Amino acid sequence: MVQKIYCDAPAALDGLLHDGMTIAAGGFGLCGIPETLIDAIEASGVTGITAMSNNAGVDDFGLGKLLRTRQIARMIASYVGENKEFERQYLAGELDVEFCPQGTLAERMRAGGAGIPGFYTRTGVGTLLAQGKEVREFNGEPYVLETGLVADLAIVKAWKADPYGNLVFRKSARNFNPMAATCGRVTVAEVEHLVEAGDLEPDQIHTPGVFVQRVILATRNEKRIERRTIREEAA
Amino acid sequence: MIGWTREAMAARAARELRDGHYVNLGIGIPTSVANYIDPAIDVTLQSENGILGLGAFPTEAEVDADVINAGKQTITELDRTSYVSSADSFGMIRGGHIHLSILGAMEVSQHGDLANWMVPGQMVKGPGGAMDLVAGVRRIIVLMDHVDKKGAPKFRARCTLPLTGANVVDMIITTHALFERPDRKSRFALKECAPGVTPADIRAMTEADYED
Numbered sequence: 001m002v003q004k005i006y007c008d009a010p011a012a013l014d015g016l017l018h019d020g021m022t023i024a025a026g027g028f029g030l031c032g033i034p035e036t037l038i039d040a041i042e043a044s045g046v047t048g049i050t051a052m053s054n055n056a057g058v059d060d061f062g063l064g065k066l067l068r069t070r071q072i073a074r075m076i077a078s079y080v081g082e083n084k085e086f087e088r089q090y091l092a093g094e095l096d097v098e099f100c101p102q103g104t105l106a107e108r109m110r111a112g113g114a115g116i117p118g119f120y121t122r123t124g125v126g127t128l129l130a131q132g133k134e135v136r137e138f139n140g141e142p143y144v145l146e147t148g149l150v151a152d153l154a155i156v157k158a159w160k161a162d163p164y165g166n167l168v169f170r171k172s173a174r175n176f177n178p179m180a181a182t183c184g185r186v187t188v189a190e191v192e193h194l195v196e197a198g199d200l201e202p203d204q205i206h207t208p209g210v211f212v213q214r215v216i217l218a219t220r221n222e223k224r225i226e227r228r229t230i231r232e233e234a235a
Numbered sequence: 236m237i238g239w240t241r242e243a244m245a246a247r248a249a250r251e252l253r254d255g256h257y258v259n260l261g262i263g264i265p266t267s268v269a270n271y272i273d274p275a276i277d278v279t280l281q282s283e284n285g286i287l288g289l290g291a292f293p294t295e296a297e298v299d300a301d302v303i304n305a306g307k308q309t310i311t312e313l314d315r316t317s318y319v320s321s322a323d324s325f326g327m328i329r330g331g332h333i334h335l336s337i338l339g340a341m342e343v344s345q346h347g348d349l350a351n352w353m354v355p356g357q358m359v360k361g362p363g364g365a366m367d368l369v370a371g372v373r374r375i376i377v378l379m380d381h382v383d384k385k386g387a388p389k390f391r392a393r394c395t396l397p398l399t400g401a402n403v404v405d406m407i408i409t410t411h412a413l414f415e416r417p418d419r420k421s422r423f424a425l426k427e428c429a430p431g432v433t434p435a436d437i438r439a440m441t442e443a444d445y446e447d
Binding site for chain 1: 282283284285286291292293294295298299300301302303304305306307308309310312318319320321322324325328329348353358359360361362363364365366367370371397398399400401402
C-alpha cells in the first residue's frame with residue numbers, strides 16, 4: 001500500500017514548497033481551515049505565494065499568519081473583511097488581490113480539479129468583476145467566461161481520514177475543502193482523526209483518496225469562533 | 236416615530252415568505268427576518284457556506300465551532316438540516332433553486348440594479364456571495380435606509396457605485412416605503428408608505444422614477 005500518512009506537517013510538505021507557488025486552501029472564515037499546515041508553511045519561510053482561498057483569515061490566525069510574514073504576494077478570494085494587516089498591505093499596493101464571487105471561486109476550483117478550463121456563469125455579468133472577460137449569450141441571457149483554477153499545492157482540513165486518503169468532513173467545516181482538494185496538483189490533508197482501513201463507510205466518504213496524496217494528524221485544532229452568538233436557555 | 240424601524244422592515248419582509256420556500260437571508264438586518272416568520276408556514280433557510288436548514292443560535296452548551304452561518308455566527312441544526320460543499324451550495328443558488336433572497340444595499344437604481352459591495356476609494360472587502368445570490372436566486376428583496384447618512388436618496392435613477400448585479404431587484408423595503416415590480420421588464424411602483432409618510436413625501440425624497 002502507498003504510504004499516505006506522514007508523521008507531521010513538515011514531513012508532509014517536504015519537497016512541495018517553492019517560492020512563487022500557488023496554494024489553494026479550504027475553509028470559510030476560520031471554520032474548517034488547515035491550521036496545522038498553515039503553521040508549517042509559515043515556519044518553512046516560502047514566499048511569493050499566490051493563495052486561493054475564500055477568505056484571508058484574521059490578523060493572527062489562518063492565512064492572516066502568512067500575510068503578516070509577507071509570504072503571500074497575491075490572493076484570489078471572495079471576501080477579506082476581517083483582516084487589518086491585509087487591508088494595510090492591499091492599500092499600500094504590497095499585495096495583489098483578485099476578487100472573485102464566492103460561488104464562482106468554488107466553481108473555479110471544482111472545474112480546475114475536474115479538468116474543465118473554463119465555464120460560463122451569470123454571476124458578475126455587468127459588474128467590474130466581468131471586465132475584460134468574454135461574455136456570451138445563451139438563450140438570450142448574457143453569461144461571463146470564468147476559468148478553472150489549478151494549484152501547485154492544496155491544503156485542506158477534514159474530520160477523518162483513513163490510510164487511503166479517503167476524507168470525511170464535519171458539518172459546515174466542509175465548505176471549500178472538497179473543491180480545494182481536487183484542484184491541487186498535490187493535496188495534503190490534515191485531519192482530526194486517523195481511522196483504520198475499512199472504518200469509513202464507503203457511501204459516506206466526501207472526498208475519495210484519489211484526490212489526496214498526503215495526510216497528517218492535525219496537531220492544531222483551535223477552531224477559533226469569529227462570532228459567538230448565544231441564545232438564552234429557555235426557563 | 237415617522238417611518239419603519241429596522242424591526243418593522245424585517246417583519247414586513249417576512250410577510251413575503253411563502254409556505255415551502257427555500258430562502259437565503261443576507262448579513263445584518265436581513266438575518267433578523269428569521270425572527271418574524273409566520274409559524275403557520277414552513278420555510279427552510281439556506282446559508283451559502285453550505286447549510287440548508289438553519290436553526291436558532293445555540294445555548295452556551297450547544298456551541299459547535301463547526302456549525303456556523305455565512306455571517307460566521309454560531310448556529311444550530313434542525314431535524315431537516317443538510318450540509319453541502321460550497322460548490323453544491325452555490326449550485327442551489329446559481330441553479331435557481333432558492334426562491335427568495337433578502338439583502339442589504341447601498342444603492343438600487345430604478346432599473347433594479349443593485350450596488351452593495353464596494354465604495355471606490357475605500358477599502359474593498361470583496362463581494363462574498365452577493366453577486367451569486369442576485370444572479371441566481373429567483374426573487375430579490377432589498378432592505379435599506381431610504382436616504383444615506385448625508386440625506387441623499389438611495390433609490391436612484393442610476394447607481395453611482397459599482398454594481399453587484401444589473402436588473403436584479405424585485406422589491407425594495409426602505410425605512411419609509413415599499414416599492415415593487417411584477418417582473419424585471421416593468422417599472423417599480425410605490426406600494427406602501429410607512430406610518431406618518433405620504434406619497435408626496437416619498438416623491439420628494441426619492442431620485443428614482445417609479446409609478447405611483
